[in-house]
Each structure stands twice: as structure tokens, then as C-alpha cells.
Amino acid sequence: MATGSDAGLMGMSRASYLRLLGFFLAPAVIIYSVFSIYPLLATIFSSLYLRQIDGTYVFNGLGNFVTLLTDTTWSVSFWNAMKNNFVFFLIHMGVQNPIGIALAALLSLPQLKFRAAYRTLIFMPTMLSVVIIGFTWQLILSPLWGISKMLLQAVGMGAFFAPLLGQESTALITVSLISVWQFVGIPMILIYTALLAIPDELADAATVDGLTQFQTFFFVKLPLVIPAIGLVSVLTFVNNFNAFDLIYAMKGALAGPNFSSDIMGTLFYRTFFGNQLQLGDASMGSTIATMMFLIILLGVMVYLFVIQRRIQRYSF
């Protein structure tokens, strides 16, 4: 570390010390600036302008945000997308993560056979393209020639079949569950790794204390993997509020029926790039993008400053 004005690192002159600093810092600074910081600032900047009829832009302060949140032309879609996005997130938190934890617990059972096979199979959908997943599930659920209909009929439960992707009441939940199915491998692997780090002697001690395997998991191991569960939760939050691709692949940019599966990502896409008769509006699109950024920022900050500080980390 350079101290004073003359001393550099190991007798280097101040100028060559700074050159050395620059040499090591430059790649990261340049890449982050060009691909992350500049686009972010440009988006926020762009959200402060209003698009005129003639295609020019004038400064509008926070006017776009007021329009987005209060003018019914925009706010109905915005609040609908916001609500849907929270439903999307809550289904992931309520279904994907508990199943991921349960699968991790099962995978770490000492007497389990074919462990690697299960791990790979459950993780497989995560590695597939979202487009393939979306297309496959559309085929499975198709009311015309979908295999799900035939399977239900084969076991005499044909009456329970419904066009799950085509009903307003079920489309969002169905798409969410497909996303859960695809990504359940990620919480599973992260929590499984955390469970492996817990020494066997701790489970032995619990066994001697009279706990069953289930109780050992619930009262000894689960409290110790809470940091991993917190990490999984914040990752889920960020991914869910950035989600776009599965809805777009399965329901298109209109996120139908009647916007019932519309989330922030699809709303942003339609607004920014335009869709069918809707013209693209870069400044309004940027406004939505900035809102998404703020929501995610808020969520991550709550995690970092409120939740993570209360989580105890353990070394074994």
C-alpha cells in the first residue's frame, strides 16, 4: 500500500504503482462499466424523458413514474404485472424451495442408492433451454393431442382435465409450476451441498440423543443450512422478477389469456420494443425497467441488511 506521496509498493515510484493498479483494475472496471453500469445509468436517464408524437424526446422529470403508477392506461397493466409477478415469486418460494429442501434431505440419506442418477435427473431440466421446456409442456398440456389428457382419461379421471394454459384462472399458476419443475434442481443442489458440510458425528450425536432421522433433519440439520436457504430465497427473488423467457415462449408477448400471465418482464418487452399495434416506447419501457431494478434492489437490500444480519453462520 502506498503511504505518503513518494513511497509505492516495494520501492516502486508512485507513477508506476498507479500504472500497476490500473493494469489490474482496468479489465473489471471496463467490462462492468460497458455492460452493466452504463446500461443501468442510461436506462434510468432515459426514463426521465417523454416521447413526443413526432418521435423526439423531452425531459419530463419523474413524470413517467407518475403516469405508470396512476394513469389507468398504464397503471392497470403495471399493477396487474406486479401482482402476477408476486404470485409467480410466491409459488416459487412456497413450492420450489420446500421441494428443493426435501429433495436435498432425501439425497443426503446415507442409505440411498443411485444418488448420482437422481441428482442428474432432477437437475436435467435446469440445463435444458427454456424454449424447449415451454414447447414440451405446451404439447403435454394441449387439449387437442396432449398426453396429459390421454393419461387422465386412461385412469378414469378425464373429467379433471382442463385447458390449464388457456384459462385466465389457471394460466399463471400453470406456468409458474412449470418453472418450478424446471428450476427445482438449483435449491436442491445448493442445500444438498450445505447438508454435506455438516459432519456425520453431529447426526450420530443426535441419534444417541434419541432423535429419529426425520427429527435429526428438522431440529439439527435444517437450522444449520438456513444461510443456504436465505441465499436460495434471494436468488429466487432476483430470478423471478427478471423472468421473461418462459412466459414469452409459452404465452407470447401478450401473456394471455387477457394478460393473466403478464409479469414485469413481458410488460417491459411489449412497452419497450412494441408489439402488434402497440408502438415501442423507449422512455416508458425504461421507466418499467427502472421500476424492476428498484423492486429487485429493495428486495436484495432487505435480505442483506435485515435478514442476512440475523442469520447465524456456523463453522464445524
Place this chain on the structure above:
Amino acid sequence: MSEVKIENLCKAYGPVEVLKNIDLTVEDGSFVVLVGPSGCGKSTLLRSIAGLEPITAGNISIGGRQVNDLPPAQRQIAMVFQSYALYPHKNVYDNMAFGLKFARTPKAEIDQRVSEAARILQLEHLLKRRPRELSGGQRQRVAIGRAIVRKPQVFLFDEPLSNLDAALRINTRVEIAKLHKLLKATIVYVTHDQVEAMTLADKIVVMNNGRVEQTGKPLDLYYNPANMFVAGFIGSPAMNFVAAKMTQKNQLDCGAGMKINLPLPPACKVGDKVTLGCRPEHIQFAAEGKIQLKGNVDILERLGEIGYAHVSLPNGQSIVAQITGDPKVGNGAPVSLALSPTHIHIFGEDGSVCSAAAR
């Protein structure tokens, strides 16, 4: 009565036999130490007693009750683990009370038992701390406390001192010995450290390769080892072994012209290959004495009160002699060694002892 009786115990992982026909009785209130090199099966034997490892064949009974098929919690045992295995998310009190809560012990009794254990182990001021806020020695005491509150018939210790530094290890060793006296508990204790075994045990069980090599009181094993393995394992530095051949009645030829006249046990015949064993503390620098060996000093290790001389014999073998004082010999100097005739052990070709040396 909390006697542990093990009969004909076998344990195999597939084709690999890790415990072979173990028979062992741990008398009520006694301190039994299982000792042996790593991989000898001593920890597996302890875990089998605890019920953490299923056994392949044989019988284990605790307090006259067969426990083969009982889960650990119902065997009335308590175990202290090498890494202590304290629950990191619970404070000292809850660590000790955890098992009792699951056994539906009344709250008042839990309180009473935990504070009793805390008093014995001087943990009273630490009850609200988490394990990571404790030193190694304190964690060790909490682990012992967790065992005490269970009021077990048998305490099982799995190398409990190996995570402590040298000074603390000696202190804790003494603490455990006192605790054994205080609680009058039956203890089975696993270690690879023969000093721990010698100092703590009422009875030592020396294990090797899944078998019990010898069982006995510490000094019995020291003075009358049943075979070369026990002779070499107990005592530090290890016993010296010199290969020899019986050429005439009561005479051993150690090669390179070294002949020893010694009354040999009747079991030895002329022509037998034997091994002569003698501990370093029973060999002196001396020109007179009935049993003499000559050699050259390789290295002299001076520890202060005593020292060890590494002497190479003319037949190429090297032996260690304990020296007292400060003999003025340099490296390479020729010396005469006198072996105490009453402390010589003769082992047959199969390694078992032919004659127990008289004390």
C-alpha cells in the same frame, strides 16, 4: 449393574471383515481402554456398542440386557465424540438438555440434571454461551456434560482428547480420571495413544487388524506382552527386537558373532528362529553383566534426566538403550550394552511369546 458383555462379535463391510470374533467383558464401574493403530477396528467396536454400526454376528449386552437390535437411545449409553459434535445452533444448556427434551423428561428434572452436570464440570457460568464462544477444553467439558445428564449405564469415549493441544490433553486426562472416580461410571474409551491407555485404564484391550491381541491391566501388558505386536505397541520408545537363532541349548546366536547365553524356555528347540525383545529402559551402558551386546553409538538423544542411545549392532540391526546422566561417548564410539536378564522376552516365529520374562 452396568456390565458390558461382548461375545463373538463380527462386523464386515461386504467381504471386508473389520471386527473378527471379539470377546470382551467390561466390568461394572471399570475403565476399559481400547487401543491400537488407526484402522484396527477400535472405533468400529465402540460404535457397535453404541448402536451406530449394525453388527454382522455376535452378541452385545449392557447391564445383562441384550441390545443387539436396540437403537442407540435405548441402550442406556452416552457417547463423547472426537469432534465433540456439539449442536452449533444451541447454547450449552440446550446442548445438554436436547436429548432429555426428546425423551419427554419433566422440565424440573432436566433443570436439575443439567445444573448438576454443570456444577461437576464447572460450566455454570457458560450455560448461555454457544459452542463457538467456547475454548476447545470447554467444548470438551460440554460434550462430557451432555453424556452425564443422560445418566447412562456406560460412557463411550471416542478419542476425546485428540483435538486438544498437548498441555490441555494432560489436564483433561486427569479430569477424566477424577470424573471416573466421582461418578463410579463404567467407561469404554478409545484412543491410539498408549500413554492415555496406560494412565487411564483399569483394563487395556490392545487391538490390531480387527482382532483383540491382548487384554489386561496396564502393567501386565507392559511386563508380560503376549506377542510382538503388544510388546511393540505398549511402551515408549518401543521395545527393541533382535532376530536370533537358537544354536545350542540355552544359547542364542544373533549373527555376526554375537552369542548370548540365556536359560531358554523348554518350548524352544535347538534350531528355532526366535526374536529377542528388551525395552530401552532395561538396557544399560555397562561392560559387565550376564547378557552383553556390543555396538557403535549412532546418535545420542539427551532429554535431560534421561536420554536415548541409538546403537547399531554388528549384525546391522539397531537398538535403543535408555541412558541416565551424561555418558561421555561420541557418535560412532564403541559401547558395551548390558541387558537385564529378567526383562528379556523371547518370541517365537509366529510372534507369540515363548517365555514371559520374570519381573
